[in-house]
Amino acid sequence: MGDNCEYVDLLVDRRKTSDFLWVSRPMDPLAPHRLPPEMKYTRTQAIEAALDNPRVVFTVDTLAAARAVDKTVIRREAREMLEEMASKAHLPTVRWIGLLVVKVLKRILLSFRVNQKYLLEIREDMKHSDVQYVYVPSHRSYLDFVLMSYLLFTFDMALPNIASGMDFYRMKVVGELLRKTGAFYLRRSFTADQLYKEIFKAYVASLVENSDRAIEFFIEGTRSRSQKSIAPKYGLLGMILEAVFQSHVPDIQFVPISITYDRPLEESLFSYELLGVPKPPESTSGLFKSLSILREQQAHGHIYFNVAPPISAKKFMDYNVRRMTVLSQNAKLPTDVVKNLAFEIIESHKKNTIIIPFNLIAVLFNERVHSHPSSPYSFDGLLQDYCWLKGIMKRMGATIFPKIDNGEDESSYRKSEKDEIKESLNVHKNLLSFDSNNSLTLHETYRDIKSEKLRNVRGHTLEERTMKIAIPAINLCIYVNPTFALFTKVTMAAVAIHTPDMLKECAREKYIFLRKLLSNEFALPADDCTDTIANEWTHEMEFLINADCFEFEDNRIIYGTNEKFRLLLCNLISPFVSAVCVTCLTLYHWDNATMEDPTDKNILKESQRRAETLLFHDDSLVHHPYTLSLDLYSSTLVSLTSSGAINSIPNQPNYDIDRPKLSSIIVELEKILLSRQSSGSYLDIGPTLIHHADNTLQAKL
Numbered sequence: 001m002g003d004n005c006e007y008v009d010l011l012v013d014r015r016k017t018s019d020f021l022w023v024s025r026p027m028d029p030l031a032p033h034r035l036p037p038e039m040k041y042t043r044t045q046a047i048e049a050a051l052d053n054p055r056v057v058f059t060v061d062t063l064a065a066a067r068a069v070d071k072t073v074i075r076r077e078a079r080e081m082l083e084e085m086a087s088k089a090h091l092p093t094v095r096w097i098g099l100l101v102v103k104v105l106k107r108i109l110l111s112f113r114v115n116q117k118y119l120l121e122i123r124e125d126m127k128h129s130d131v132q133y134v135y136v137p138s139h140r141s142y143l144d145f146v147l148m149s150y151l152l153f154t155f156d157m158a159l160p161n162i163a164s165g166m167d168f169y170r171m172k173v174v175g176e177l178l179r180k181t182g183a184f185y186l187r188r189s190f191t192a193d194q195l196y197k198e199i200f201k202a203y204v205a206s207l208v209e210n211s212d213r214a215i216e217f218f219i220e221g222t223r224s225r226s227q228k229s230i231a232p233k234y235g236l237l238g239m240i241l242e243a244v245f246q247s248h249v250p251d252i253q254f255v256p257i258s259i260t261y262d263r264p265l266e267e268s269l270f271s272y273e274l275l276g277v278p279k280p281p282e283s284t285s286g287l288f289k290s291l292s293i294l295r296e297q298q299a300h301g302h303i304y305f306n307v308a309p310p311i312s313a314k315k316f317m318d319y320n321v322r323r324m325t326v327l328s329q330n331a332k333l334p335t336d337v338v339k340n341l342a343f344e345i346i347e348s349h350k351k352n353t354i355i356i357p358f359n360l361i362a363v364l365f366n367e368r369v370h371s372h373p374s375s376p377y378s379f380d381g382l383l384q385d386y387c388w389l390k391g392i393m394k395r396m397g398a399t400i401f402p403k404i405d406n407g408e409d410e411s412s413y414r415k416s417e418k419d420e421i422k423e424s425l426n427v428h429k430n431l432l433s434f435d436s437n438n439s440l441t442l443h444e445t446y447r448d449i450k451s452e453k454l455r456n457v458r459g460h461t462l463e464e465r466t467m468k469i470a471i472p473a474i475n476l477c478i479y480v481n482p483t484f485a486l487f488t489k490v491t492m493a494a495v496a497i498h499t500p501d502m503l504k505e506c507a508r509e510k511y512i513f514l515r516k517l518l519s520n521e522f523a524l525p526a527d528d529c530t531d532t533i534a535n536e537w538t539h540e541m542e543f544l545i546n547a548d549c550f551e552f553e554d555n556r557i558i559y560g561t562n563e564k565f566r567l568l569l570c571n572l573i574s575p576f577v578s579a580v581c582v583t584c585l586t587l588y589h590w591d592n593a594t595m596e597d598p599t600d601k602n603i604l605k606e607s608q609r610r611a612e613t614l615l616f617h618d619d620s621l622v623h624h625p626y627t628l629s630l631d632l633y634s635s636t637l638v639s640l641t642s643s644g645a646i647n648s649i650p651n652q653p654n655y656d657i658d659r660p661k662l663s664s665i666i667v668e669l670e671k672i673l674l675s676r677q678s679s680g681s682y683l684d685i686g687p688t689l690i691h692h693a694d695n696t697l698q699a700k701l
Helices: 019-023 043-051 054-067 071-085 091-108 117-126 144-154 174-180 194-210 235-245 267-274 284-295 319-327 335-351 357-371 379-395 417-427 451-455 464-496 504-517 530-546 563-588 600-615 630-643 659-674 682-688 696-700
Strands: 007-009 111-115 132-137 161-165 183-186 252-261 302-307 432-434 440-444 501-503 550-553 556-559 646-648 655-657
Touching (some): 019 091, 043 071, 043 194, 091 174, 111 117, 132 144, 144 302, 174 183, 194 235, 235 335, 252 335, 267 464, 335 464, 357 379, 357 417, 357 432, 357 464, 379 417, 417 432, 440 682, 464 504, 464 682, 501 504, 504 556, 504 630, 530 550, 563 600, 563 655, 600 630
Antiparallel strands (some): 007 111
């Protein structure tokens, strides 16, 4: 992280000149992959190349024999798959969609800010390089790929081949329009369909090797409804890397891009989705309904695109890896290569996350609820703590609301922290505001859910009293979570020291224990060696001691004078620790005689039910409604499987439960959680929630 003063607002010029003249300007978009004409495939050639791929031909022959049908039947199926899949770039369509997009962005945003330094460097390199490029943005909203295309269109760069889900393909008219902007479609899961799998791999290979346009995909696989980094997916990344592994292209440059929203368009839905209420299906009619966002001008604040330095694929393939293909044509790309590159991209996303003012406000309000629930913030009190926290985060290397360079005067960016707070609260007035007593108060954002949605809830059907507290609390935490790009490891180190006089060795062991349990939740490599994690602990402890949170006294660690920051860190991570503990308790007490099989779905449902019960108990392990998030239990199951506390049963959806291991985990987590009794919780502020009249959610739910 770190400040970089090369951000430009792409909407400044658009507010001054004709949008029509801009989108219809003469263009020769820069192609990032320089290819001789005979190697550059059209859409038809890409489809034919995929059909003629030796592995596809072998699969077609095998399936034809197995089904006792002519090979032409299977080949016809394969062609239909490719017609469904393949992109169809069409610049006139791009121009007309660009006209609509720019008008919408000017209406809903204050600014669209881009750190153009590396983008301009990449653009210059593309003129001379013959390597392929892959854009890998973080995924925080459905708007991500639209904004990415808008960014490249602005800089006269060719729109990429964009990996898109079938949900968009099924949208009438819209699906085909997106295809003409570069979208290619893939099914959510196709491991059981060997023909589709081979067809898709062959098509991706043709894009990497024979398309002059880059590829764009989201390494996280899905939107992060929590607004923090989630564990990467390896499938598509591995397919793309095959071209370098097989020496079909000299290198691939992966361009990480960290996207930050002041207020995501789906903000009102994220809390419901995390609690298990299914998201509305993507549809053309739903798209038109969503245009209600145009009613309030510039209501979604600022958007940041932080383009990071490219990451070379060759960096991850040493001599021993490259010689594997020489020794055997059937050599497989090592999984470690894919995993290491995936996590380097995720780390780049984290490192380059822009922290917005409301992230700080959300962190401070969350801490106030736990430490001083009966003493809400006044504006002056918030301003004082805002400056305090901003200073700490800047010393940690965070980039907090960087200014832009293309403003005509100082009004183009904030001149003071007071202005930052005022504008940020105006953007988020639906969630937080000062009441008539000058007290910062959370709004009641819960709305009744239609009965058909309740029937399809993924988890436990929560009580209305729970939802009324959980929805606004989780909504707020969606803005707390981006700070974990900075705070993840230091919060683990802080909460691991759960007694005021702990041996260093014991504290280090507790950190290693938490780091492994929470690795999937915070997108950290789960198989890092103990020495690596111990070195992390040493680094984080140096920071905490310099911040006066702790002191070393001989071989022991004692609490320092900066209790305020120490408690803030501990309260930030406690919902995640609680979720792990609740999941372990649920599994430990699983009764096969009276309960359904311990499948993913049933475990999530039972864990959420247990968390709801504990939330309303005094002196319990659950203090924060965010512990009700189903995503936390899903992540925990992955970590518990890695640790051997539970094991997947082959060819069954059930888990085999190792109760002794779970018992030892529970004991350690309870020590941490029961030592952290805070002064208050969101239950305490429930009666003070402001009713906020906003019926826009009704149409969506």
